[in-house]
Each structure stands twice: as structure tokens, then as C-alpha cells.
Amino acid sequence: MEVLCRAAATCVLTLCLGCLHVIAFKSQLFTRLGGSPPSTEPPISYETFYFDQKIDHFGFLEDGTFKQRYLVADKHWHKPGGPILFYTGNEGDITWFCNNTGFMWEIAEELGAMLVFAEHRYYGESLPFGPDSYSDSKHLNYLTSEQALADFAVLIQDMKSTLPGAQHSPVIAIGGSYGGMLSAWFRMKYPNIVVGALAASAPIWQFPGMVPCGDFYKIVTQDFAKSGYNCDTNIRKSWKAIENVSSTASGLQWLSDEFSLCSPLKNMNEVTGFKNWLQETWVNLAMVDYPYEANFLQPLPPWPIQAVCKHLALDSTVSDHQLLHGVAQAAKVYYNYTGSSSCLNTSQTATGSLGLLGWYYQACTEMVMPMCTDGVQDMFEPEEWNFQAFSDGCNFMFGVRPRADWAGTVYGGKDIASHSNIIFSNGGLDPWSAGGVTYNISSSLVSIVIPDGAHHLDLRYSNAHDPASVRAARELEVKYFRDWIKQAARAVSA
Amino acid sequence: MEVLCRAAATCVLTLCLGCLHVIAFKSQLFTRLGGSPPSTEPPISYETFYFDQKIDHFGFLEDGTFKQRYLVADKHWHKPGGPILFYTGNEGDITWFCNNTGFMWEIAEELGAMLVFAEHRYYGESLPFGPDSYSDSKHLNYLTSEQALADFAVLIQDMKSTLPGAQHSPVIAIGGSYGGMLSAWFRMKYPNIVVGALAASAPIWQFPGMVPCGDFYKIVTQDFAKSGYNCDTNIRKSWKAIENVSSTASGLQWLSDEFSLCSPLKNMNEVTGFKNWLQETWVNLAMVDYPYEANFLQPLPPWPIQAVCKHLALDSTVSDHQLLHGVAQAAKVYYNYTGSSSCLNTSQTATGSLGLLGWYYQACTEMVMPMCTDGVQDMFEPEEWNFQAFSDGCNFMFGVRPRADWAGTVYGGKDIASHSNIIFSNGGLDPWSAGGVTYNISSSLVSIVIPDGAHHLDLRYSNAHDPASVRAARELEVKYFRDWIKQAARAVSA
Numbered sequence: 001m002e003v004l005c006r007a008a009a010t011c012v013l014t015l016c017l018g019c020l021h022v023i024a025f026k027s028q029l030f031t032r033l034g035g036s037p038p039s040t041e042p043p044i045s046y047e048t049f050y051f052d053q054k055i056d057h058f059g060f061l062e063d064g065t066f067k068q069r070y071l072v073a074d075k076h077w078h079k080p081g082g083p084i085l086f087y088t089g090n091e092g093d094i095t096w097f098c099n100n101t102g103f104m105w106e107i108a109e110e111l112g113a114m115l116v117f118a119e120h121r122y123y124g125e126s127l128p129f130g131p132d133s134y135s136d137s138k139h140l141n142y143l144t145s146e147q148a149l150a151d152f153a154v155l156i157q158d159m160k161s162t163l164p165g166a167q168h169s170p171v172i173a174i175g176g177s178y179g180g181m182l183s184a185w186f187r188m189k190y191p192n193i194v195v196g197a198l199a200a201s202a203p204i205w206q207f208p209g210m211v212p213c214g215d216f217y218k219i220v221t222q223d224f225a226k227s228g229y230n231c232d233t234n235i236r237k238s239w240k241a242i243e244n245v246s247s248t249a250s251g252l253q254w255l256s257d258e259f260s261l262c263s264p265l266k267n268m269n270e271v272t273g274f275k276n277w278l279q280e281t282w283v284n285l286a287m288v289d290y291p292y293e294a295n296f297l298q299p300l301p302p303w304p305i306q307a308v309c310k311h312l313a314l315d316s317t318v319s320d321h322q323l324l325h326g327v328a329q330a331a332k333v334y335y336n337y338t339g340s341s342s343c344l345n346t347s348q349t350a351t352g353s354l355g356l357l358g359w360y361y362q363a364c365t366e367m368v369m370p371m372c373t374d375g376v377q378d379m380f381e382p383e384e385w386n387f388q389a390f391s392d393g394c395n396f397m398f399g400v401r402p403r404a405d406w407a408g409t410v411y412g413g414k415d416i417a418s419h420s421n422i423i424f425s426n427g428g429l430d431p432w433s434a435g436g437v438t439y440n441i442s443s444s445l446v447s448i449v450i451p452d453g454a455h456h457l458d459l460r461y462s463n464a465h466d467p468a469s470v471r472a473a474r475e476l477e478v479k480y481f482r483d484w485i486k487q488a489a490r491a492v493s494a
Numbered sequence: 495m496e497v498l499c500r501a502a503a504t505c506v507l508t509l510c511l512g513c514l515h516v517i518a519f520k521s522q523l524f525t526r527l528g529g530s531p532p533s534t535e536p537p538i539s540y541e542t543f544y545f546d547q548k549i550d551h552f553g554f555l556e557d558g559t560f561k562q563r564y565l566v567a568d569k570h571w572h573k574p575g576g577p578i579l580f581y582t583g584n585e586g587d588i589t590w591f592c593n594n595t596g597f598m599w600e601i602a603e604e605l606g607a608m609l610v611f612a613e614h615r616y617y618g619e620s621l622p623f624g625p626d627s628y629s630d631s632k633h634l635n636y637l638t639s640e641q642a643l644a645d646f647a648v649l650i651q652d653m654k655s656t657l658p659g660a661q662h663s664p665v666i667a668i669g670g671s672y673g674g675m676l677s678a679w680f681r682m683k684y685p686n687i688v689v690g691a692l693a694a695s696a697p698i699w700q701f702p703g704m705v706p707c708g709d710f711y712k713i714v715t716q717d718f719a720k721s722g723y724n725c726d727t728n729i730r731k732s733w734k735a736i737e738n739v740s741s742t743a744s745g746l747q748w749l750s751d752e753f754s755l756c757s758p759l760k761n762m763n764e765v766t767g768f769k770n771w772l773q774e775t776w777v778n779l780a781m782v783d784y785p786y787e788a789n790f791l792q793p794l795p796p797w798p799i800q801a802v803c804k805h806l807a808l809d810s811t812v813s814d815h816q817l818l819h820g821v822a823q824a825a826k827v828y829y830n831y832t833g834s835s836s837c838l839n840t841s842q843t844a845t846g847s848l849g850l851l852g853w854y855y856q857a858c859t860e861m862v863m864p865m866c867t868d869g870v871q872d873m874f875e876p877e878e879w880n881f882q883a884f885s886d887g888c889n890f891m892f893g894v895r896p897r898a899d900w901a902g903t904v905y906g907g908k909d910i911a912s913h914s915n916i917i918f919s920n921g922g923l924d925p926w927s928a929g930g931v932t933y934n935i936s937s938s939l940v941s942i943v944i945p946d947g948a949h950h951l952d953l954r955y956s957n958a959h960d961p962a963s964v965r966a967a968r969e970l971e972v973k974y975f976r977d978w979i980k981q982a983a984r985a986v987s988a
Contacts, residue, residue, distance in 0.1 A: 057904075058552040060859040060894040061635040141555040150904070157903050189683060192909035365554045400554040409647050410551075412686035417985065418914055419685070491911065 044105055046073040046098060046115070051158065053121070055128045055142050057150035062142075066128040068151055071098050071117040073105075078112030079165030081492075083485050086171050086194065087117040088152055088186055090179035091359045094119035094126075097179065102461025104174060107478055111485070114169070118155055120148050120182075122358045137399045140361050146410070148182060153190045170488035172481055173197040176456035177432065178359075178367075185411050188419045196421035196484035198477055199437075201456035204424075206369040206435025208404045210413055213372035213385045215434035220286040221378040223429050227289075228309025235282060235312065236379040238327045239275060241320035246271045254321070258328040260336075262343035277346040278327070279380055281334050284349055287455040289429050292465040297349070299338050302465065308333045364394030368402045369435070420444040421484055423477055427453030446480070448473045538599055540567040540592060540609070545652065547615070549622045549636050551644035556636075560622040562645055565592050565611040567599075572606030573659030575986075577979050580665050580688065581611040582646055582680055584673035585853045588613035588620075591673065596955025598668060601972055605979070608663070612649055614642050614676075616852045631893045634855050640904070642676060647684045664982035666975055667691040670950035671926065672853075672861075679905050682913045690915035690978035692971055693931075695950035698918075700863040700929025702898045704907055707866035707879045709928035714780040715872040717923050721783075722803025729776060729806065730873040732821045733769060735814035740765045748815070752822040754830075756837035771840040772821070773874055775828050778843055781949040783923050786959035791843070793832050796959065802827045858888030862896045863929070914938040915978050917971055921947030940974070942967045 050067040071094060077084075085104050089097055098117040108115055119126040122143045127133040134140060152173075160166045173194045175183035180202030187197035205211050225232040245251040246268065255274075256264035265271055288296040289305045301307045311329035314322065335344045363369065370387070373380040391401050412419075421444050424437035428451035440446050450457060452467035458474055544561040565588060571578075579598050583591055592611040602609055613620040616637045621627040628634060646667075654660050667688045669677035674696025681691035699705050719726040739745040740762065749768075750758035759765055782790045783799045795801045805823035808816065829838050857863065864881070867874040885895050906913075915938050918931035922945035934940050944951060946961035952968055 054897075057900070058638060058640050059635040060638075060897075061631050063895060137555050141553045144552060144554075146552050153903050154900075157899065190904075190906075191912040192906035193903070401557060403548075403554075405651065406551070406648075409651050409684075409687070410644070412684075415686035420912055 044073065044099065045075065046071040046117070051155050053126075053151050053154065057147055057154070064128075066121070066126065068121065068155065069094055069119040069125045070155060071095065071115075073108065073115040076109040076112060077114035077165075079169075081165065081168045081489075082112040082114060083481070084114045084116055084156075084159075084166065084169045084171045085111070085481075086152070086156065086173050087115070088148075088173050088175040088179050088182040089118050089120040089123070090175065090177060090182070091120055091123050091362065093124035095124070101174070101176070101459050103459045103474060103477075106462060107474075107481075111478070111481060114166075116159070118152055120179075121151055134357050140398065140400075143358060143361055143365075145182060145185065145362070145366055149186050149189055152182075152186060153193045156193050168488075168492045170195040170485050172484060174200075174459075175202070176200040176459045177202065180456065184422050184424065187422050188412060188416065191420070195488045196423075196480065198423045198425065198481075200425045200459045201427060201430055201432050201436065202424060203369070203432045203435030204411065204437065205414060206432070207407045207413065208368060208370055208387070210408065211435050213370040214374060214377060216371055216431045217283075217373045217378035217380055219429075219431040219434055220283050221380075223286045223289055223305055223431075224282065224309060224379065227303070227305040229313040230315070231305075231309035231312045232379040233316075234314055234323060234326065236375065238278075238323055239381045241323050241327075242271060242275060244320050245324060255324065258325060259331060260328075260341075260343045262345045274346055275381070277349060278331065280349045281331055282379075283431060285334055286429065286431050289454040290457060290460075291452065291467060292463045294460075298334055300334065301337060304333060304337075361398055361400070364398050364402050365400055366403065366407050368404050368407065416445065417441050421480075421487075422446075423448060423480055425450065425456070425458050425473055425477065427451075427455060427457055429453060430455045448476055538567065538593065539569065540565040540611070545649050547620075547645050547648065551641055551648070558622075560615070560620065562615065562649065563588055563613040563619045564649060565589065565609075567602065567609040570603040570606060571608035571659075573663075575659065575662045575983075576606040576608060577975070578608045578610055578650075578653075578660065578663050578665045579605070579975075580646070580650065580667050581609070582642075582667050582669040582673050582676040583612050583614040583617070584669065584671060584676070585614055585617050585856065587618035589618070595668070595670070595953050597953045597968060597971075600956060601968075601975075605972070605975060608660075610653070612646055614673075615645055628851050634892065634894075637852060637855055637859075639676060639679065639856070639860055643680050643683055646676075646680060647687045650687050662986045664689040664979050666978060668694075668953075669696070670694040670953045671696065674950065678916050678918065681916050682906060682910065685914070689982045690917075690974065692917045692919065692975075694919045694953045695921060695924055695926050695930065696918060697863070697926045697929030698905065698931065699908060700926070701901045701907065702862060702864055702881070704902065705929050707864040708868055708871060710865055710925045711777075711867045711872035711874055713923075713925040713928055714777050715874075717780045717783055717799055717925075718776065718803060718873065721797070721799040723807040724809070725799075725803035725806045726873040727810070728808055728817060728820065730869065732772075732817055733875045735817050736765060736769060738814050739818060749818065752819060753825060754822075754835075754837045756839045768840055769875070771843060772825065774843045775825055776873075777925060779828055780923065780925050783948040784951060784954075785946065785961060786957045788954075792828055794828065795831055798827060798831075855892055855894070858892050858896050859894055860897065860901050862898050862901065910939065911935050915974075915981075916940075917942060917974055919944065919950070919952050919967055919971065921945075921949060921951055923947060924949045942970055 049070050049072060051070060052065040053068040055064045055066055056062040085108065087097060087101060087104065094117050104115050107113070121128055122133055128142055129139045132139050156171055160169065171194045173183040173186045174197070175181070180199035181204050183197040184199035184202055184204055187194050206216070221232050224235060242255065245255050246265065252265045265274055284297050285305050285308060288294065288300060289303060290296070292302045294300060308330040311326045311333070314326050331344065335341055370385040372385040373383050375382040387404055395401050420442070423446055425448040426433035426436040426438050428449060430453065432455060438447050438449055450467070450469045450473050453470050457470050458477065462471070462474070543564050543566060545564060546559040547562040549558045549560055550556040579602065581591060581595060581598065588611050598609050601607070615622055616627055622636055623633045626633050650665055654663065665688045667677040667680045668691070669675070674693035675698050677691040678693035678696055678698055681688050700710070715726050718729060736749065739749050740759065746759045746765070759768055778791050779799050779802060782788065782794060783797060784790070786796045788794060802824040805820045805827070808820050825838065829835055864879040866879040867877050869876040881898055888894055888896050914936070917940055919942040920927035920930040920932050922943060924947065926949060932941050932943055944961070944963045944967050947964050951964050952971065956965070956968070
């Protein structure tokens with residue numbers, strides 16, 4: 001039985017395949033937080049409110065409340081009855097999601113819509129127990145997706161009953177990544193509250209038994225394979241090269257220098273962490289492989305994987321040192337595009353200082369997302385999915401054990417055909433599309449695939465370099481929104 | 495501000511309008527437990543199992559399990575793939591529901607169905623903390639409908655994955671009264687688990703703001719009004735007559751003798767409890783006004799309200815004493831039909847010894863069901879619905895406060911049109927039909943009204959005296975079951 005991480009003690013902050021999906025997902029989710037809208041985008045303006053939310057919706061012993069933050073922009077709202085676009089906040093500061101979901105800002109006027117961005121409990125300022133919220137598993141006990149959905153439902157019901165003109169406003173849930181999963185689940189569980197949902201890059205099937213555990217890394221690999229000569233092949237070769245070079249003290253030093261590591265590698269344990277950090281770097285690049293310069297997880301050039309692969313277009317005859325020189329240059333595309341980094345920090349792969357603990361806890365409870373690699377169909381070192389090891393790691397970290405089947409039971413798994421009015425959008429470049437809904441399930445559970453899109457490109461501000469596919473996706477999404485709004489109006493007048 | 499009960503200290507065991515709906519509902523639900531199938535019914539046979547169920551599905555701190563009891567009868571099951579009829583247990587011993595839901599036993603063979611009766615947590619043998627389950631609000635914290643639904647979902651998922659032949663078996667939820675509410679909600683929240691639901695006499699709209707609070711008692715009154723000359727009028731007059739007669743010590747004694755009370759009335763406080771007991775008696779009669787001799791809450795004659803009203807067919811000129819003599823004789827139809835009662839016990843209105851505490855707790859948390867009387871459109875003393883007083887009473891009893899709007903938010907209230915495959919059956923004589931769905935919402939959210947039916951008559955064993963309406967209802971229900979089973983088969987083969 002393996003432990004959660006190869007380097008268990010440093011699992012939370014460094015990388016290991018056993019928990020990589022956690023970190024990868026988290027990084028992605030938080031990375032949007034790292035970016036600010038390009039200067040070409042119009043300034044946005046919203047008001048900040050706080051709602052007294054029950055700490056526990058599913059029990060009555062804990063009757064306390066906390067302040068849930070939410071942001072409202074009603075400049076374009078047609079009242080009474082104009083629609084409300086409701087962002088179902090993911091695990092991060094809601095102001096960052098608000099700033100980084102340009103799509104909502106761009107369509108508010110044409111839809112006469114109010115925008116609401118609701119913060120997910122335990123993130124940003126919405127801490128159920130203030131600074132103690134993360135102190136132990138007792139305080140973390142109310143950090144679940146069900147509680148978050150109930151927060152959204154109660155908040156919307158309150159807004160509709162207290163806000164003049166909102167009583168009959170149809171509400172559309174919108175979210176990306178984990179926030180997209182929440183949007184989809186929100187429509188499934190609370191169709192009385194939201195008339196429809198846009199679930200952008202939402203891997204609602206990345207749960208045990210639903211999709212092959214290796215698909216995620218296969219897509220990462222494909223992105224590299226098609227972005228430059230020998231690119232995936234050389235990354236696949238690099239792991240062994242790292243092992244080889246690291247076998248001597250001078251090799252370790254050389255490797256540390258080549259990568260400009262802030263903390264030089266001291267031993268093989270640290271080399272394991274180093275490899276995991278590199279692996280996550282490639283994953284992150286696959287998620288943010290956008291066609292224009294963007295600052296998501298990191299400031300990056302347009303089509304950053306192509307830029308990375310330029311350094312890896314090496315023949316099979318190169319030496320380990322030559323290969324790793326290329327890998328180091330490639331990594332620096334990701335970590336030092338702006339040239340402002342004096343050294344590379346292997347304890348981070350994206351915007352730092354945003355506590356990942358909340359998402360770790362969620363991954364260790366409900367959000368059990370199997371990942372695996374075989375080194376053949378993907379460019380990574382082989383590692384099987386090991387639920388028991390994962391569970392032991394969670395128990396070690398939080399004193400809780402994940403429930404592998406719960407998400408599938410409570411959210412329907414692949415049996416969701418009886419639901420309605422959900423758009424599942426996915427980017428063809430996005431590894432998270434492996435766990436997404438990429439085909440139409442019914443006439444009102446529809447899939448939109450954006451072949452040239454990375455992670456929820458459709459939610460971002462429009463850009464002159466947007467591929468046609470994402471432009472079409474956004475148009476179609478708005479068309480569905482209009483349909484749902486019309487449906488709702490008919491229901492109100494009936 | 496009023497307290498929960500007029501006689502607060504005895505609220506739990508005696509009666510008051512403020513909590514009457516709790517008791518009435520509970521009595522009804524438990525009363526089925528009091529009956530055993532008539533001897534004309536075939537003997538039933540089932541196996542008893544226990545499933546290790548999580549105590550808390552919505553949090554991970556409490557990772558303990560308890561033994562959930564469930565009963566299985568697979569004699570007629572066509573495997574593989576034959577349907578499963580799943581009774582969503584209400585607040586009582588599941589063996590009683592099993593014994594008293596003849597409809598399921600009667601249709602198992604024609605459908606080739608397995609029958610499963612799942613016990614609701616905190617009732618019968620399914621006690622999360624054994625004898626401590628009711629010890630305080632901390633132990634009661636996991637007694638919610640959401641937890642119960644999750645129990646059902648997890649149990650079914652387990653059965654489907656472990657029971658040979660069950661993998662593709664369509665499951666149909668069936669329940670009556672609160673069990674019917676659970677069936678409907680189960681289909682709404684877990685359409686991945688159950689293909690449809692029969693919600694018999696399920697007052698899913700008996701929540702704040704959904705139906706007028708007085709409708710329940712209006713229906714009770716109508717049942718009496720049409721069952722005998724002056725019947726409702728004389729009950730309406732009786733409350734004042736009781737007050738008048740009780741104003742002297744000799745009057746109290748006379749009243750106690752006339753009603754053969756086990757404990758003679760001593761003061762006006764006790765008279766209040768006495769009136770509440772009488773009120774609940776009339777309510778219970780309305781619920782069990784069946785066309786044949788039955789033993790539900792009590793052993794009763796056919797059309798018991800008619801039998802009761804024979805004693806109340808008095809002219810307006812009768813004296814208080816004459817009127818109350820009639821009322822006493824009427825009450826004895828309910829409490830002493832068999833002639834075996836030596837005295838009447840005002841602390842009970844139905845089968846005793848079945849702890850009501852669980853349902854009180856549920857009513858004091860999620861199941862907030864407003865009731866009121868005006869003495870004009872109903873035959874009871876006027877009493878408004880007073881949520882604050884109710885809440886204070888709950889806080890006094892359990893240290894919890896009810897959440898008036900939660901059930902509506904989480905279960906959709908009147909906005910349930912997007913769901914599918916639910917039959918709502920209601921009896922025209924049943925006061926709980928006031929909070930039921932008595933019209934078609936869509937082609938697959940259908941209402942079946944049984945004009946001559948009392949509380950979920952359709953779930954009972956068939957009887958030679960069944961009105962045509964209940965026979966037709968059962969036929970239609972089976973037709974829908976067949977449709978859902980076919981739909982499911984198409985989905986599996988698709």
C-alpha cells in the first residue's frame with residue numbers, strides 16, 4: 001500500500017501523482033484569481049453585500065450563521081423581472097471570479113440582466129468560523145458542495161423575496177470548473193431556484209467509475225504532442241534523465257542551477273517533489289493554453305505550449321543534460337515569461353498565497369477524482385490510482401476519509417438524463433474535458449465543445465484572438481439563456 | 495405572544511392546536527402501525543436485513559455508521575432486471591408499514607417485482623445512536639428528511655451493485671403520508687436512483703405560504719357535515735358547552751363521568767387538554783373514514799364518521815348536557831368500538847407506546863406545517879397559526895428552532911414542474927389532501943383524486959367495500975408503474 005504522496009510529509013505543498021489531481025484542479029481554479037482583466041476590458045462596477053447564512057443547512061444543532069459575501073451589478077438590469085445571472089462561486093475569493101468572468105459582464109446589457117457573484121463558503125471572506133474555519137476537521141465539517149448549493153438557494157430565495165422587481169426574475173446559474181459543477185448540480189437539485197445552468201469546463205464525471213482515470217493526462221499529452229516536434233516524447237524521456245543526472249551530488253547541483261531553483265535539490269526525495277512540480281507545470285499549461293497573452297496561473301505568451309515546445313524540439317540523440325537544458329528553458333516559459341523571477345520555487349506552480357487547504361479538504365471528502373498515468377498513452381511516469389493510499393493520506397491530513405461513491409450517488413453520475421436546461425461546455429485542449437459531458441444527453445442537456453479552447457475559455461472576456469469556435473459557443477450559450485428566460489416567462493404568466 | 499400549547503408543560507403528550515398538526519400527522523402515520531392486516535389477506539413473508547449506513551451523509555466529521563433495517567420480499571421478482579418497489583419508510587417501525595401496505599403485496603406478482611421496505615432512521619430499530627438516539631438535540635441532529643433520502647439512495651445503490659440481477663432493475667419509490675412526501679422528494683432529488691414515485695396522501699404543500707392554513711380543518715369539518723344531520727354544527731357548539739359545564743366542580747365531575755375518563759378533570763387547564771384531545775379525535779376520524787371495518791388508529795366500524803354523527807344528530811334546542819352526552823357517545827365510537835375500554839385516556843388518541851418524539855423533532859425543524867381554525871368555516875375553536883409561539887415551543891422542547899422556509903427551498907414548494915414521473919394520490923375525505931397535489935402539473939406529474947377515499951386508502955389492501963374510485967386509482971397507478979418500467983428498459987438498452 002502506498003502512502004498518499006511519494007514525499008508524504010510535504011504533500012500539501014509539493015506535488016505527487018496521488019494528490020496531483022487535487023492540486024492541479026485547485027491551481028486551475030485559483031489561477032483565475034491570479035489574473036486581472038486585460039486593460040482593453042471595460043472597468044466593472046459592483047456592490048458588495050453580506051448575507052446571514054446558516055452554518056449548517058442539514059442539521060439544527062448548529063444554528064449559527066456566518067456572513068456570506070456576494071457581489072451585485074444591476075446597472076443593466078431590467079426590472080421588474082429581468083433575468084439574474086448567478087455565478088456559483090468556486091473555491092476562491094469571489095472578487096477574482098467576478099473580475100475574471102468577462103462573459104457575464106459582456107452579456108449583461110443585451111439580456112437586461114443583473115449579475116450576482118456568490119462566494120463559496122470557506123473561501124475568500126465567507127468563513128463560517130472566521131479565522132478558526134480551517135483550524136480542524138470539526139470546523140471544516142460544513143465545507144461541502146451540498147452546503148454551498150444550499151447557500152446559493154437560500155440566498156436567491158431571499159433576494160427574490162426582498163428585492164423589489166426580482167420576484168419573478170428567472171435566475172441562470174453560471175460557473176466554471178468546480179464552479180461549473182456547482183452550476184450543473186444546482187440546476188439538478190434546485191430546479192425551482194434556477195431555470196438553467198451553464199457549466200463551463202465542469203468535470204462532473206471525473207469521479208470513480210465514470211471515466212477512465214488516465215484520460216486526463218492523455219489530453220495533457222496530446223496538447224504537447226501537437227504543439228511541437230518531439231515535444232511529448234522529450235517530456236516522457238525527461239523523467240529518466242532527471243533520475244540519471246540526480247544520481248550524483250554534482251548532477252543535483254547542475255540540475256538545480258539549470259532550473260534556477262530557489263532551493264537547490266539535496267536528495268532523491270526532493271527530486272521526487274521536483275518531478276511532481278514539473279508534472280503539474282505541464283498540466284497547468286494544458287489548462288491555460290489560450291490563443292492570446294494572458295495572466296491566469298502565470299503571465300504567459302499566446303499558445304504557451306507552442307512556446308514551451310520550441311525548447312523541446314530535440315532529436316532522440318540528445319544527451320540527458322541537453323534534454324534537461326531544454327526542459328528547464330521550457331519550464332521558464334511558464335515561470336518566468338516576464339523575466340521578473342530571480343529563481344524558480346518548486347513549492348508553487350501558480351499564484352501563491354491562496355490557501356489550498358479548502359479544496360484539499362473537499363477532495364478528501366466528496367470530490368474524489370481518480371487520476372492515473374501509464375507512461376505510454378501519456379508522457380508521465382506510470383502511477384496507478386490508489387484509493388486506499390489516497391484515503392490514508394486524507395486521514396493523515398484531516399482526520400477524514402473520502403467517500404468514493406457519494407458524489408455519484410448524490411449528483412447522479414452518468415444517469416442525469418431526466419434533468420433539463422444545462423449547457424456543458426468543454427474545451428478540446430482542456431484536460432478537464434476528460435471528465436466533462438462532451439455529447440448531448442437530451443435536447444435540453446446539451447454539450448458545446450470548443451475544439452481550440454483550453455479551460456473554460458468561453459467564460460473569459462472576448463478577445464480579438466479568440467478562435468471562431470469560442471465565439472460560436474458564447475453565441476449559442478446566450479441563445480439558450482434566452483430560451484430559458486422565455487420558458488420562465490411563459491411559466492409565470494401561465 | 496403565545497406559548498406553543500395552552501397547556502405548555504404537557505404539550506408533548508396532550509393536545510393543543512399549536513402543535514396539533516404535529517400530533518395529528520404523527521398519529522396518522524403511526525396509526526397504521528396499530529393495525530394488522532385483516533384475516534382475509536394472504537400471509538406475507540419477507541427477509542430482514544441491516545445495512546451499515548453513515549450517520550451523517552452531509553458531513554465527514556461524524557464517520558460512524560448505524561444499522562438501517564430493511565425488509566425484502568423477492569418471491570415474485572423476475573431477475574435479472576425485474577422492478578423493485580421501494581417503500582420509503584416514514585417515522586415508524588418498518589414492519590408495520592410493510593404489513594399495512596397491502597397494495598404493494600398485491601401487485602408484486604403481476605409486475606414481477608421485488609418489494610423492499612426501508613426503515614426511516616431514528617424509528618423502529620434503525621437508531622443511529624441506539625438507546626441514546628433521542629437523548630438530546632446533539633444525538634437528534636441527524637434526524638432529517640435529507641439524511642433519510644440519502645439513506646435510501648445509498649441503500650439502493652448498494653443493492654444494485656451487490657445483488658445479482660438487480661443492476662438494471664428500475665426502482666419505484668412508494669410511500670404514504672410523510673412516507674409519500676419522501677417518495678416524491680426522492681424522485682425529485684435522486685432521479686438517478688428511482689424511475690418514478692407514488693406519493694400517496696403526501697401533503698408536500700402543507701408548508702408556510704403554499705396553502706391556506708385553515709384548509710385542513712375545513713376538510714375535517716366537511717367530512718362531518720356530510721355524514722349526519724347537524725353533525726358539524728353540534729361539534730362546533732360543543733366547545734362552549736364544555737366551557738359552560740366545566741365552570742363548576744360538579745360539572746367537571748359530570749363531564750368526566752359522561753366521557754368515562756380514566757383521570758377525572760380537575761381544573762380548566764385540564765379542560766383545555768380535554769378539548770384538544772377531542773379535536774384530535776375528530777381529525778383522526780377524518781383521516782380513517784374508511785368504507786369498511788378497519789383497525790388503523792383504533793378499531794372502527796365502516797364509515798366511522800357516520801357512526802359518530804348518529805350520536806350528534808341533535809336539534810339546536812338541546813341543552814349543554816344533552817349535547818355533551820351525544821359528544822361522549824360519539825367519542826366512544828372512536829375509543830371503544832370493541833367495548834373493551836374500561837375508561838378513556840385523554841393522553842392518547844391512537845395506538846400508544848410509539849414514541850412521537852421523532853416526529854415532534856422533525857416538525858420542530860424542517861416539517862413546519864401551519865394550521866389554523868376560525869370556527870366559522872370549520873367546527874373548531876378559532877386559533878391562528880403563530881409561528882413564533884411554535885418556534886418558542888420547539889426551542890423549549892428540543893433546543894432547536896424550526897426553519898419555516900427551508901422545506902420550500904430544498905424541495906421546490908409549488909415550483910416542481912420540471913420534475914417527472916410522480917403520482918400524487920389524494921383522498922377527498924382526507925384532511926391532508928389540503929396540502930397535497932390535487933391537479934396535474936404535467937403529463938408526468940399527475941394527480942389522482944379518490945373522492946371517497948380517506949388517508950391513502952389506495953395503499954391499503956383491496957377490500958370488497960372499496961369504492962370504485964380507489965379501484966380505478968390503483969389500476970392507474972400500476973399503469974404508470976408499467977410505463978416507467980418500460981421507459982427505464984428503453985434507457986438501459988439505448
